[in-house]
Amino acid sequence: MERRFSPVLFSVLCFGIALLYIPILVLIAYSFNASPLVSVWGGFSTGWYVELIHNRQVLQAALLSLEVAVTASTAAVVMGTLAAIALVRFARFPGRLMLTGMVNAPLVMPEIITGITQLLLFVSMLQLFGWPHRGFSTIVIAHVVFCTAYVTITVQSRLQSADRSLEEAAMDLGSGPARAFIEITLPIIAPALISSWLLCFTLSLDDLVISSFVSGPGASTLPMVIYSKVKLGVSPDVNALASLIICLVGICVIAAGYYMRRAERQRVLDMQAAERG
Numbered sequence: 327m328e329r330r331f332s333p334v335l336f337s338v339l340c341f342g343i344a345l346l347y348i349p350i351l352v353l354i355a356y357s358f359n360a361s362p363l364v365s366v367w368g369g370f371s372t373g374w375y376v377e378l379i380h381n382r383q384v385l386q387a388a389l390l391s392l393e394v395a396v397t398a399s400t401a402a403v404v405m406g407t408l409a410a411i412a413l414v415r416f417a418r419f420p421g422r423l424m425l426t427g428m429v430n431a432p433l434v435m436p437e438i439i440t441g442i443t444q445l446l447l448f449v450s451m452l453q454l455f456g457w458p459h460r461g462f463s464t465i466v467i468a469h470v471v472f473c474t475a476y477v478t479i480t481v482q483s484r485l486q487s488a489d490r491s492l493e494e495a496a497m498d499l500g501s502g503p504a505r506a507f508i509e510i511t512l513p514i515i516a517p518a519l520i521s522s523w524l525l526c527f528t529l530s531l532d533d534l535v536i537s538s539f540v541s542g543p544g545a546s547t548l549p550m551v552i553y554s555k556v557k558l559g560v561s562p563d564v565n566a567l568a569s570l571i572i573c574l575v576g577i578c579v580i581a582a583g584y585y586m587r588r589a590e591r592q593r594v595l596d597m598q599a600a601e602r603g
Contacts, residue, residue: 350572357565374566384551384567391531391548394462398469399526403519405470406477413478414485432475441539444468448540460542468540469533473526480525484518485511514593517586524582528575 357375361368378384409429412419432440448464451457458464488511496506534549541547546554548567555564 353565354569354572357562357569359562359565362562374562375570378563378566378570381563383546384548384563387546387548387551388567390462390545394465394469394547395527395530398466398473398530399523401466401470402473402477402526403523406474406522407481407515407519409474409478410481410485413482429475429478432472433479435472437472437533437535440472441468441536444471444536445539460540461545464540464542465537465545465547468536469526469530472536473529476525476529477522480522481515481518484515488514513589517589520582520586524578527578531571 356367358370358372359367360371360373409425413422413426413429416422444464444467448458448460448467452459458467492514493506493510496510497503501509532549533547534553537547538550541550552564552567
């Protein structure tokens with residue numbers, strides 16, 4: 327049955343898209359504002375981008391945030407994938423209920439509670455074992471904790487819908503379980519892994535509350551620096567910084583979307599070829 331075009335639904339869609347993207351476009355436009363006043367247009371200029379390049383504090387914070395985001399996202403994908411495999415492939419094992427609860431807890435736990443509990447944990451560990459010192463390592467550990475939950479949920483849903491018979495057929499032909507998983511199942515869940523990594527990267531790069539609790543002296547992430555600047559009044563170089571972040575994230579999302587669409591198209595073609603054969 328063919329559905330009719332609904333002007334009301336289309337208007338609501340356009341309104342929602344406008345609320346999301348018009349402020350972003352305005353921010354990008356005002357990043358080229360020559361005036362030091364954010365709300366007053368003083369002409370086109372790239373001066374704030376030049377000033378941003380020479381801002382050592384912001385550059386160091388951006389580099390730290392990128393290092394944390396890449397490290398935490400990669401570790402979270404590995405741990406979350408292993409947890410998803412355990413929950414999907416093994417119906418019963420000791421501690422399954424506890425693992426399920428631990429996976430879902432960070433999704434509903436307020437960030438301020440997570441930050442306080444992890445701060446207390448790190449302080450206690452430092453007193454008992456002399457490690458870890460608050461800084462890069464503690465921020466990464468904290469980000470891995472809440473990012474792993476998102477990876478597990480995403481990969482778990484993909485694994486549940488994957489055809490297990492393909493992996494079993496590979497093992498019947500002499501392939502080991504590990505090789506069958508790497509060569510058969512891993513390409514199938516690759517889009518879920520990529521989307522999970524990008525989600526974790528965005529969450530880590532954006533996190534402010536947890537990072538504020540677990541960071542140490544000289545280890546300020548980019549959101550922490552931006553927040554400290556905004557408290558003193560919005561600066562035009564913050565607009566330039568936000569515009570660069572938006573462009574970077576947009577490029578990564580477009581590239582990942584293209585790769586996942588291409589992988590899905592290839593998977594469909596392979597299935598059609600297998601059915602014809």
